[in-house]
Amino acid sequence: NAGVMQNPRHLVRRRGQEARLRCSPMKGHSHVYWYRQLPEEGLKFMVYLQKENIIDESGMPKERFSAEFPKEGPSILRIQQVVRGDSAAYFCASSQEDRGVAFFGQGTRLTVV
Amino acid sequence: RKEVEQDPGPFNVPEGATVAFNCTYSNSASQSFFWYRQDCRKEPKLLMSVYSSGNEDGRFTAQLNRASQYISLLIRDSKLSDSATYLCVVNFGNEKLTFGTGTRLTIIP
Numbered sequence A: 001n002a003g004v005m006q007n008p009r010h011l012v013r014r015r016g017q018e019a020r021l022r023c024s025p026m027k028g029h030s031h032v033y034w035y036r037q038l039p040e041e042g043l044k045f046m047v048y049l050q051k052e053n054i055i056d057e058s059g060m061p062k063e064r065f066s067a068e069f070p071k072e073g074p075s076i077l078r079i080q081q082v083v084r085g086d087s088a089a090y091f092c093a094s095s096q097e098d099r100g101v102a103f104f105g106q107g108t109r110l111t112v113v
Numbered sequence B: 001r002k003e004v005e006q007d008p009g010p011f012n013v014p015e016g017a018t019v020a021f022n023c024t025y026s027n028s029a030s031q032s033f034f035w036y037r038q039d040c041r042k043e044p045k046l047l048m049s050v051y052s053s054g055n056e057d058g059r060f061t062a063q064l065n066r067a068s069q070y071i072s073l074l075i076r077d078s079k080l081s082d083s084a085t086y087l088c089v090v091n092f093g094n095e096k097l098t099f100g101t102g103t104r105l106t107i108i109p
Helices: none
Strands: A005-007 A010-013 A017-024 A031-037 A044-048 A051-058 A066-067 A075-078 A086-094 A108-112 B004-006 B012-015 B020-026 B034-040 B043-051 B055-057 B061-064 B070-075 B084-091 B098-101 B103-108
Touching: A005 B004, A005 B012, A010 A017, A010 B043, A017 A086, A031 A075, A044 A066, A044 A075, A044 B098, A051 B020, A075 A086, A075 B055, B004 B084, B020 B084, B034 B061, B034 B070, B043 B055, B070 B084
Parallel strands: A010 A108, B012 B103
Antiparallel strands: A005 A017, A017 A075, A031 A044, A031 A086, A044 A051, A066 A075, A086 A108, B004 B020, B020 B070, B034 B043, B034 B084, B055 B061, B061 B070, B084 B098, B084 B103
């Protein structure tokens, strides 16, 4: 019974490249959340998705960031044309339908050089 | 006003002492409440849910006060391994979990 799986664990990108972060929710979970954590700061909500639907993207920057959760496969957080300020830990969490408890993956640490 | 507010600390507490954190939330219609724990550079982990009647799990006790819109976490007989950041989390009824910025706790030998 694997937990939430995120990959890669560490990702280094040069300014202007694209970053793709993957999240496979726990078995039976249909809700996925993405959070960003800057060094020495708290978790900031980015986006909440259910299968094939974006429910709430109020925390997503208006440009360069997108997220999806297709019918098959993991949820993807995509950052285009990365800048140094995108360097952070990106955590994915999943929960069961109609349940509030969320379980987190180990995160992807993105470093933009 | 932030949706979920916590005292960032740090709290430096001697081993064996009792420590308590409070967290306030802005929306009286909030539906569910949790405490998570985050160790340095790791993912948050659920510590306990918070129920209206209050609940206890070993050395940890959580309380909810809906009238004053705050939740609390009490840790008794603190251990070195309790050193972490404690995150207050509220579900405002839209399934989106809103996190406080966390309270940093250090237990001193």
